[in-house]
Amino acid sequence: MKRAPVLMAMTCGVIAAAANGAPASAGVLDQVKQRGELICGSNPGLAGFGVPDDKGKWTGFDVDYCRAISAAIFGDPDKVKYVPLTAKDRFTALQTGEIDVLVRNTTWTMTGDTAVGASFTSINFYDQQAFMVRARLGVKSALELNGAEICVQRGTTNELNLADFFRAHKMDYKPVAFGSAAETVRAYDAHRCDVFTSDSSALYAERLRMTNPAENIVLPERISREPFAAAVRKGDGQWFDVVRWVGFGLVAAEEAGITKANVEEKRASDNPELRRMLGVDGKLGSGIGLPNEWLVNIVRAVGNYGEIYERNLGENSRLKIPRGQNNLWNKGGLMYAPPIR
Amino acid sequence: MTTTPSTPANQPPAHGALARPPQQAPGLIQGLRSLVATPLNALLTVLALAIAWFLLRPAIEFLFIDAVWSGHDRAACLAGEAGGETGACWPYIARRLGYFIYGQYPEAQRWRPNAAMALCALNIGWALWPRAPFRGAALFSFVLPFPVIAWILLYGPGFSGLVAVPSNLWGGVLVTLVISIVGIVVSLPLGVLLALGRRSQMPVVCAASTVFIEVMRGVPLLAVLFMANRMLPLFLPPGVLPDPLVRVMVGVSLFAAAGMAEVIRGGLQALPKGQYEAAAALGLGYWQMMFTVILPQALTLVIPGIVNTFISLFKDTTLVTVVGIFDLLTTIDVSSRDPAWATPVTASTGYAFAAIFYFICCYAMSRYSAAMERRLAAAGSRS
Numbered sequence: 001m002k003r004a005p006v007l008m009a010m011t012c013g014v015i016a017a018a019a020n021g022a023p024a025s026a027g028v029l030d031q032v033k034q035r036g037e038l039i040c041g042s043n044p045g046l047a048g049f050g051v052p053d054d055k056g057k058w059t060g061f062d063v064d065y066c067r068a069i070s071a072a073i074f075g076d077p078d079k080v081k082y083v084p085l086t087a088k089d090r091f092t093a094l095q096t097g098e099i100d101v102l103v104r105n106t107t108w109t110m111t112g113d114t115a116v117g118a119s120f121t122s123i124n125f126y127d128q129q130a131f132m133v134r135a136r137l138g139v140k141s142a143l144e145l146n147g148a149e150i151c152v153q154r155g156t157t158n159e160l161n162l163a164d165f166f167r168a169h170k171m172d173y174k175p176v177a178f179g180s181a182a183e184t185v186r187a188y189d190a191h192r193c194d195v196f197t198s199d200s201s202a203l204y205a206e207r208l209r210m211t212n213p214a215e216n217i218v219l220p221e222r223i224s225r226e227p228f229a230a231a232v233r234k235g236d237g238q239w240f241d242v243v244r245w246v247g248f249g250l251v252a253a254e255e256a257g258i259t260k261a262n263v264e265e266k267r268a269s270d271n272p273e274l275r276r277m278l279g280v281d282g283k284l285g286s287g288i289g290l291p292n293e294w295l296v297n298i299v300r301a302v303g304n305y306g307e308i309y310e311r312n313l314g315e316n317s318r319l320k321i322p323r324g325q326n327n328l329w330n331k332g333g334l335m336y337a338p339p340i341r
Numbered sequence: 342m343t344t345t346p347s348t349p350a351n352q353p354p355a356h357g358a359l360a361r362p363p364q365q366a367p368g369l370i371q372g373l374r375s376l377v378a379t380p381l382n383a384l385l386t387v388l389a390l391a392i393a394w395f396l397l398r399p400a401i402e403f404l405f406i407d408a409v410w411s412g413h414d415r416a417a418c419l420a421g422e423a424g425g426e427t428g429a430c431w432p433y434i435a436r437r438l439g440y441f442i443y444g445q446y447p448e449a450q451r452w453r454p455n456a457a458m459a460l461c462a463l464n465i466g467w468a469l470w471p472r473a474p475f476r477g478a479a480l481f482s483f484v485l486p487f488p489v490i491a492w493i494l495l496y497g498p499g500f501s502g503l504v505a506v507p508s509n510l511w512g513g514v515l516v517t518l519v520i521s522i523v524g525i526v527v528s529l530p531l532g533v534l535l536a537l538g539r540r541s542q543m544p545v546v547c548a549a550s551t552v553f554i555e556v557m558r559g560v561p562l563l564a565v566l567f568m569a570n571r572m573l574p575l576f577l578p579p580g581v582l583p584d585p586l587v588r589v590m591v592g593v594s595l596f597a598a599a600g601m602a603e604v605i606r607g608g609l610q611a612l613p614k615g616q617y618e619a620a621a622a623l624g625l626g627y628w629q630m631m632f633t634v635i636l637p638q639a640l641t642l643v644i645p646g647i648v649n650t651f652i653s654l655f656k657d658t659t660l661v662t663v664v665g666i667f668d669l670l671t672t673i674d675v676s677s678r679d680p681a682w683a684t685p686v687t688a689s690t691g692y693a694f695a696a697i698f699y700f701i702c703c704y705a706m707s708r709y710s711a712a713m714e715r716r717l718a719a720a721g722s723r724s
């Protein structure tokens with residue numbers, strides 16, 4: 001095929017041209033309202049964060065964030081179209097305008113924020129990367145992993161952190177990388193590698209379906225910080241604000257004790273802070289192009305941050321991940337929302 | 342045309358270029374006797390049975406004996422009190438069957454895919470059943486009116502008065518069937534045209550067909566799908582982007598058409614030159630010659646190749662998962678991660694279910710093609 005190089009060169013030229021004329025990103029909020037639907041980039045399947053239930057409906061922690069945004073805009077949490085994305089594809093989908101917002105256990109990094117056309121809004125989950133090994137190996141620390149074969153998902157921060165960790169400790173390893181979580185776990189389960197590394201939340205999730213969960217242990221080292229955050233396309237200030245304040249709103253609601261059960265009652269309160277948050281006084285919601293009851297609509301649909309957490313990841317879920325760093329700042333965690341005023 | 346198959350023993354050698362189809366099994370008793378006819382045969386029989394036992398026993402144990410048949414969530418399928426692992430977790434399949442068949446297609450609207458699938462089955466039955474009347478019309482209906490009706494039913498465009506169900510909600514068996522049927526319906530005629538094009542005397546037509554076929558055959562389907570999904574949007578102005586499912590269907594169809602073209606070209610080349618000369622001597626024009634004399638014979642010759650292309654197309658649809666479309670295998674894969682059902686055996690149960698589904702479909706296709714070959718061979722031998 002002598003023609004292939006010519007074709008390739010043509011193709012690349014056209015791509016470059018198209019990338020320069022990338023779709024204008026002005027007014028995503030208006031586009032969403034006009035379309036009547038939010039398009040949310042989501043995880044193709046990670047227990048706790050985004051999986052379809054028996055009826056095929058997407059559920060999970062990240063899914064509830066998309067639903068919260070939809071509730072804030074439309075007063076209805078179900079006006080969302082989910083686009084499941086692999087780790088590799090997620091930023092391209094955001095750049096090309098295929099999705100409005102990316103909520104997919106995506107780690108906020110400087111590169112993510114500056115070089116791939118994304119802007120991270122607010123953190124919804126503090127995670128850390130860890131290693132899982134078969135208990136039988138007798139390994140007690142990640143520092144004993146010299147020479148190990150390690151399964152990791154391609155295109156993730158996990159792949160990069162892994163390289164750093166081994167370089168920093170002057171150890172060798174053999175990466176065995178796959179495009180999807182399913183393949184990665186299957187490979188570990190089938191003994192294609194000795195170690196599986198991922199965000200510790202994902203390790204909790206994957207352990208549920210491993211052959212003999214008890215035979216796999218998570219090593220004590222946490223080799224990175226993985227703050228998961230929702231990201232939007234760069235350059236649309238209004239849309240950035242909306243997504244960011246939906247996140248802050250959920251945390252602020254928890255701190256203020258507003259829950260799914262009592263939100264109507266709280267609206268009648270004469271506490272000025274509550275009145276402002278719940279849109280009884282002031283114009284905070286309409287200020288960013290949302291209905292003034294934006295936070296009421298959110299909490300009514302999905303609950304506050306703590307409720308979302310417990311339902312999908314915490315005590316009321318099967319994963320039972322302790323709140324830890326994801327507790328409110330005044331309960332020993334890192335979750336902190338600026339004042340809503 | 343009568344279809345009583347003649348017994349292989351007294352069947353005269355197949356006529357002309359028509360190859361003999363696989364022989365039918367001899368009588369049962371005779372067959373059994375031959376298994377132990379000589380000491381060596383007996384030994385081989387015992388050996389084969391032993392191997393089958395070793396391979397089949399774990400499968401049977403997993404699928405039936407150790408299987409869990411009822412339950413509400415993963416607790417039912419976790420290792421029993423004895424501590425051993427359980428077999429297949431069937432309640433999980435039962436609970437998720439709707440999702441495996443329709444994906445996220447709204448429950449209240451599921452009569453529509455049902456209707457489309459029923460229509461499809463009727464139409465295929467009509468076209469494939471040797472004694473059905475107007476089989477030509479059935480073929481036509483399958484290629485033109487049926488796809489349109491099915492599309493309206495499934496998608497529900499504005500004028501139809503149905504609730505629109507965008508294709509991102511379709512999934513499971515539905516998507517697998519839609520992609521393969523579109524691929525099959527498009528690739529056969531397109532493959533014929535490309536094969537004729539490649540053998541054409543006209544330089545432009547010939548070059549264009551050759552380049553298309555070689556490029557499509559030279560890249561893996563995975564690359565075609567990525568092109569269709571990730572690169573097409575970059576070429577097209579925003580707003581005119583076709584539906585992701587349509588993009589994938591185009592990619593799969595073009596890919597299959599290229600493979601099909603080569604299979605058919607093989608058939609065209611295998612036909613004795615005399616057939617062309619005879620047709621030309623009768624004064625038939627190009628298209629008349631092709632459609633009445635050449636293609637019917639050439640296609641018959643390569644039925645196994647055509648069916649083989651269909652089968653691999655059907656199985657290749659599982660690749661669409663890489664562009665975020667939830668075919669049967671993807672819905673199964675994703676479901677095994679649901680915390681409500683995640684257990685060590687959930688994934689294997691799902692894959693077993695998928696294997697059974699794909700096997701039934703592919704085996705049916707290959708049996709039909711074998712039966713058809715036999716029929717055609719029998720018909721050929723009498724002419």
Ligand SMILES: N[C@@H](CCC(=O)N[C@@H](CS)C(=O)NCC(=O)O)C(=O)O
Pocket residue numbers: 043044045046085086087105106107108153155156157158179180181182198199202226
């Ligand atoms: N937080 C990391 C990792 C994100 C990631 O992709 N994690 C895996 C967990 S194993 C996942 O969610 N995979 C789901 C899939 O691709 O199916 C990042 O942002 O790069």
